[in-house]
């Protein structure tokens with residue numbers, strides 16, 4: 001099971017051990033990550049995908065040269081219902097395949113135990129918004145706000161009632177979809193996100209303000225039911241890519257996985273003016289060969305050209321029926337290389353370039369530069385997607401790279417890097433890169449902190465945890481400095497405006513009860 005071994009306990013490690021170096025005293029904030037792990041065995045035997053598991057958020061809270069580790073289950077409606085029942089409750093239409101097709105993203109086979117309860121686990125990403133951290137699983141449930149200090153589950157975000165369709169039908173009032181990879185305006189704190197569905201309108205765009213107000217636009221002209229996992233935010237546009245990585249629950253009825261890859265469909269870019277999302281959308285058919293960008297790095301505007309950066313795969317790194325037999329293990333993940341799509345705004349012509357041949361993923365930037373011109377990107381590289389071990393800083397202007405390979409006596413898993421600025425007003429890229437490392441063979445973990453300008457020198461601090469942290473795909477930094485925009489409230493868990501969790505009372509009575517639910521551990 002390696003780095004995917006479930007972390008089945010909550011922990012507080014105050015004043016973590018710094019085995020080498022020193023934690024930079026300027027770091028004043030929280031480093032958050034989220035991932036799927038098992039609270040209890042699944043109801044269905046055999047393969048069970050990550051969406052079936054439960055979400056767990058991990059945090060390192062930095063202050064004055066020390067750090068505290070904390071992790072907590074996300075008290076989703078599913079988690080609370082199963083906690084009260086003392087057993088797993090959910091079965092999924094795609095759960096009986098027993099192989100790589102069993103994602104657990106199909107409709108729930110509803111019964112009295114699960115009626116009215118969203119099925120998602122909110123375990124793909126956690127990001128700062130309006131003084132909270134917000135966990136999103138992209139499909140199957142609305143975003144959930146958490147306290148950035150205690151990690152207590154506060155509740156479903158108040159704006160969930162305005163969210164569009166998901167790939168599964170809403171289980172209750174307020175059950176909608178929201179991306180796991182929103183982008184935000186670092187000055188105003190406004191969040192740009194979307195949801196996707198296999199039913200028209202395939203995509204709904206959302207523009208969320210920190211006061212909880214939201215504007216939405218259904219994209220009735222969206223070309224097809226793409227699983228749009230990420231996007232670019234430029235100075236003027238939200239750039240949503242439609243790539244033929246499809247999501248379609250009817251595929252399950254045909255004995256197929258919910259995800260499909262149809263390279264006969266064109267890659268299409270939607271350019272939506274970010275200051276008026278109701279303005280006309282410019283649809284660009286890219287006319288490039290089939291390929292796939294799972295995660296964007298960021299974008300620059302170069303005269304009349306948009307330069308859209310990110311690792312490019314030949315095809316999505318997921319199994320499809322043309323490549324993997326049913327019942328067989330899935331191993332051959334494809335890998336991506338750093339590249340860019342360049343859109344000429346005058347001609348509408350798109351070109352694709354791959355700029356290097358090494359396998360990279362998890363592109364990140366100094367997020368104070370979301371939606372602005374940027375220079376510095378941070379990624380992890382390795383032989384392939386499952387052996388990433390090298391932190392890379394890339395100058396997207398010149399292509400120059402700095403790198404540091406993380407090696408131990410036994411294999412390790414290096415997770416996504418996250419940038420934390422030296423101060424809220426520091427220049428772009430002036431700060432630290434935090435990299436979680438699972439030493440899973442030894443049941444240990446590390447967090448490595450690099451000075452972003454001196455990555456080849458190795459980490460300035462190496463934090464050790466005496467256990468294996470759970471696998472986490474994504475996370476973000478939240479700055480607590482008083483001068484940082486949208487720092488969290490000084491009083492933890494104060495001024496909560498979020499809705500009580502939908503999903504009923506856990507006894508199958510659903511949202512009709514509208515009973516405010518209290519996080520189980522606080523009851």
Ligand SMILES: [Fe+2]
Pocket residue numbers: 180181229295473474
């Ligand atoms: Fe992602």
